[in-house]
Amino acid sequence: MAWLKDRLRRARGWAAPVLLVGIVAAPAAGHAQQASGAEGAPAPTDASVAAPPDRAPAATGQVSLPTGAAPVQPSSEQGSAAPAEATTQSAEQGAAAPAEAATRTAAEQGAVAPDATPAGAPPAAAGDASGEAAGAPLSDPAPGLPGDAPTQASGEVPPAPPDLTPEPGQRKFESVVVGTSETRTSGSVHVLKPSQLERFKRDDPSMVLMTVPGVYARGEDGFGLRPNVGLRGVNPDRSKKVTLLEDGVLFGPAPYSAPAAYFFPLVTRMQSVRVLKGPSAIQQGPQTVAGSVEFITRDIPASESAWLDIAGGGYLYGKAHGVFGASTERAGFLLEGLHLRSNGFKELDGGGTTGFRRNEWMAKGRYWLVPDGEVRQSLNLKLGYSDEVSNETYLGLSDEDFRANPLRRYASSALDRMEWHRTQVAVSHVLEAGSLAITTTAYRHDLTRAWRKINRLGGAAIATVLADPTSARNSIYYGVLTGQLDSSSSQELLFIGPNDRTFVSQGVQSVARWTTTTGPLSHNLEFGARFHFDSIDRLHTEDAFRMAGGELVATHTATSTTANNKDATHALALHVTDAIAWGPLVLTPGVRLEVIRSRSYDRLTGEDTNGALEVLMPGMGAFGALTPNLGLFAGAYRGFSPPAPGQPDSVGAERSINYETGARWTRRGERLEVLGFFNDYSNLTAICTFSSGCVDDDLDRQTDAGRAHIYGLEVFAEKVFRPGGGLTFPVTASYTFTRTELLEDFQSADPQFGNVKAGDELPYVPRHQLSASVGVEGRLGGVAVSALYIDTMREKAGQGEAPPGELTDSLLTFDVNANWNFSRWGQLYLSARNILDTVEIASRRPYGARPNAPRTVILGFKLTH
Numbered sequence: 001m002a003w004l005k006d007r008l009r010r011a012r013g014w015a016a017p018v019l020l021v022g023i024v025a026a027p028a029a030g031h032a033q034q035a036s037g038a039e040g041a042p043a044p045t046d047a048s049v050a051a052p053p054d055r056a057p058a059a060t061g062q063v064s065l066p067t068g069a070a071p072v073q074p075s076s077e078q079g080s081a082a083p084a085e086a087t088t089q090s091a092e093q094g095a096a097a098p099a100e101a102a103t104r105t106a107a108e109q110g111a112v113a114p115d116a117t118p119a120g121a122p123p124a125a126a127g128d129a130s131g132e133a134a135g136a137p138l139s140d141p142a143p144g145l146p147g148d149a150p151t152q153a154s155g156e157v158p159p160a161p162p163d164l165t166p167e168p169g170q171r172k173f174e175s176v177v178v179g180t181s182e183t184r185t186s187g188s189v190h191v192l193k194p195s196q197l198e199r200f201k202r203d204d205p206s207m208v209l210m211t212v213p214g215v216y217a218r219g220e221d222g223f224g225l226r227p228n229v230g231l232r233g234v235n236p237d238r239s240k241k242v243t244l245l246e247d248g249v250l251f252g253p254a255p256y257s258a259p260a261a262y263f264f265p266l267v268t269r270m271q272s273v274r275v276l277k278g279p280s281a282i283q284q285g286p287q288t289v290a291g292s293v294e295f296i297t298r299d300i301p302a303s304e305s306a307w308l309d310i311a312g313g314g315y316l317y318g319k320a321h322g323v324f325g326a327s328t329e330r331a332g333f334l335l336e337g338l339h340l341r342s343n344g345f346k347e348l349d350g351g352g353t354t355g356f357r358r359n360e361w362m363a364k365g366r367y368w369l370v371p372d373g374e375v376r377q378s379l380n381l382k383l384g385y386s387d388e389v390s391n392e393t394y395l396g397l398s399d400e401d402f403r404a405n406p407l408r409r410y411a412s413s414a415l416d417r418m419e420w421h422r423t424q425v426a427v428s429h430v431l432e433a434g435s436l437a438i439t440t441t442a443y444r445h446d447l448t449r450a451w452r453k454i455n456r457l458g459g460a461a462i463a464t465v466l467a468d469p470t471s472a473r474n475s476i477y478y479g480v481l482t483g484q485l486d487s488s489s490s491q492e493l494l495f496i497g498p499n500d501r502t503f504v505s506q507g508v509q510s511v512a513r514w515t516t517t518t519g520p521l522s523h524n525l526e527f528g529a530r531f532h533f534d535s536i537d538r539l540h541t542e543d544a545f546r547m548a549g550g551e552l553v554a555t556h557t558a559t560s561t562t563a564n565n566k567d568a569t570h571a572l573a574l575h576v577t578d579a580i581a582w583g584p585l586v587l588t589p590g591v592r593l594e595v596i597r598s599r600s601y602d603r604l605t606g607e608d609t610n611g612a613l614e615v616l617m618p619g620m621g622a623f624g625a626l627t628p629n630l631g632l633f634a635g636a637y638r639g640f641s642p643p644a645p646g647q648p649d650s651v652g653a654e655r656s657i658n659y660e661t662g663a664r665w666t667r668r669g670e671r672l673e674v675l676g677f678f679n680d681y682s683n684l685t686a687i688c689t690f691s692s693g694c695v696d697d698d699l700d701r702q703t704d705a706g707r708a709h710i711y712g713l714e715v716f717a718e719k720v721f722r723p724g725g726g727l728t729f730p731v732t733a734s735y736t737f738t739r740t741e742l743l744e745d746f747q748s749a750d751p752q753f754g755n756v757k758a759g760d761e762l763p764y765v766p767r768h769q770l771s772a773s774v775g776v777e778g779r780l781g782g783v784a785v786s787a788l789y790i791d792t793m794r795e796k797a798g799q800g801e802a803p804p805g806e807l808t809d810s811l812l813t814f815d816v817n818a819n820w821n822f823s824r825w826g827q828l829y830l831s832a833r834n835i836l837d838t839v840e841i842a843s844r845r846p847y848g849a850r851p852n853a854p855r856t857v858i859l860g861f862k863l864t865h
Helices: 002-025 084-088 091-095 194-200 205-209 278-283 399-404 462-467 472-482
Strands: 188-192 215-218 228-231 243-246 270-277 292-297 305-313 317-327 331-342 356-370 375-390 417-433 436-457 494-518 521-548 551-554 560-582 585-602 608-625 630-641 654-667 670-687 702-724 727-742 768-777 781-790 811-823 826-833 841-843 856-864
Touching: 188 278, 188 670, 194 270, 194 768, 194 781, 194 811, 205 215, 205 228, 205 270, 215 727, 270 278, 278 560, 278 585, 278 608, 278 630, 278 654, 305 826, 317 856, 436 462, 436 472, 462 472, 494 560, 585 630, 630 670
Parallel strands: 243 292
Antiparallel strands: 188 270, 215 228, 270 292, 305 317, 305 856, 317 331, 331 356, 356 375, 375 417, 417 436, 436 494, 494 521, 521 551, 521 560, 560 585, 585 608, 608 630, 630 654, 654 670, 670 702, 702 727, 727 768, 768 781, 781 811, 811 826, 826 856
């Protein structure tokens, strides 16, 4: 059986690219003749193309669209960065079956009734700059992109795009949040659209998310396999303080019982990403103290479409990504596969690979039960499978070794290896009746993972040894860790073993949206309910090894079990919001209720603990339009993060009152937003994990830190310059300033805190962070350059000047991406990540200094059919 499992695992690794090539090579005779109205029509760059008005789907974060609505305008930024995959939704969609309803969100499309738009409000967003004016003339799209319809020969002026400006009295599609457009929402909202994601072709979710102000990340493996993401000062460890969703459904392995996100979907296959902060956060839960991050997967195409993306680069990087889909009047499907691999950039003492390979598959299907009439209904199905094998470790380096060679990896980590596989299924029913839209989804995710890694030394803490490797006592342990000395006693044994965990996450959720009026007020209401269950089953074991001649040798002593327990949670969540528009003013009151019942059973001690918690989270946001382009917004809401199962009665939930206020300027191709935020914690919490450096006895133990303040400033600017001649110059910049302060003394077993004094700052929150990009794009291709600066971060709570070894390095990196559209069906691209090869200490958690990824150059091509 073990032999069979190994062969199946290997088969998955090579089957992905082979099958993807087969998908693209599949015959599609007569495709051009069958595609209605596609000849000569330029394809939109962003995949968020509206469905036909008579079959507009309801979706997460949007209201239904009545018959007679106008189609969406093309993106305000249609340069060479437009991905080939975006062309899977071409101009043919105006007469084709609608895109799926269950997985579309506010990041992709929505409809706002005219009475929901305040008089004098800023124009609705329709492009990357979130500032297309309603009814404004459209800019010329960049023709000649892969998948576009035929264009004129090089050097000729491309034909003008069709005028899609809504007729008077018609309604237009726009991104909406809580019933209001992205530009008029009362909270901080950022939507990363397909062209923005495509511009730099990043695989690391952290690098993508840090282009949004208020989002931080703690580096770990350099690839982003298990990102540590935080919003507005929350602890980024394993992203456990952020609500994470895919197509409106929680994707964390166990969002309530064990919120540490050991699984993250590959951002490479996402169509868009939406980040919510401020009062909008109460729409999603259970983590509302910071906000939510939602990943939007690819739509089912309106007609037969296929494309392939193949790339290779440094450290034997490889990518094979393919999509094939089609639709009829009543049904449609999409198949997508992605294989990603690397031999790793770290250099293992004694030799060996330090890389990974990962596969993700997704299948979608849609069937319209009732495609026409006053009441329309559809069924949607999404299936997914993912797996990973990575030679990753928690072991880092001493600071001296890092300065000598930051890519070195000690011999004692030679056996470290993570393996996991995950399945997902989601079935949705969508009902639309006039101004009412109801989407109901049943889902289940299963994740099984085993991470074999070095856990500890027999006689000393690894982190302590690496912090001071030259002391008389630590020098021996250091020699064993590095393989320079052989183990000579039980104190010098290395304990290595798998943390084996099985996760289940399942539930049923329903969201209803209704648009109505009461006198001079217009209402966009959203009602949501979710019944959710998740669990985690832990079995942690370890075996003793000795170091001999630079290699690990098993001692064949009895295997010890360090943890054997199961946590489970049932949760009922309800929320309601109402965007009330009156003239230039929009008020958005809302409330969220979480009812949580948990159980923790320790098989080693026989201890059985039950928990119960109910919490009500009200919120209020306001937006006022001062001019057609400028508006002010403000909001306040209650933040919440539930305690993990099995905590003593004295431990409470994380609670805060969060405030924000700011100004937003939007105009065609422009957006400028400046806001301040203040999070007033009545109880800030921290949960011990391996990744933060906790030992077995303290794992999953929560610490209540009491009162704390987190405050700061966020700035976002975006503009697309259009000098003419078919060229565009997209420019973006985001800046975040953050200060933190713990207001009470306390002690914690978590090494990130320790003995805390009032006035200490939180760990892993940079005071300054800046992201910026500039590009030039045209019909034949484009070039884009981005920069990211991350200030130093404390690695342990403290104040004043940080002691040596308790501060990360500041980091400034540059990425460059260039592409050439060599035909209407093909594109070549070159991507240089961290082109200056800047390598600094990104983190010392849990055991020693670890680097960011070094320079990696990637060459790839895309083919579209």
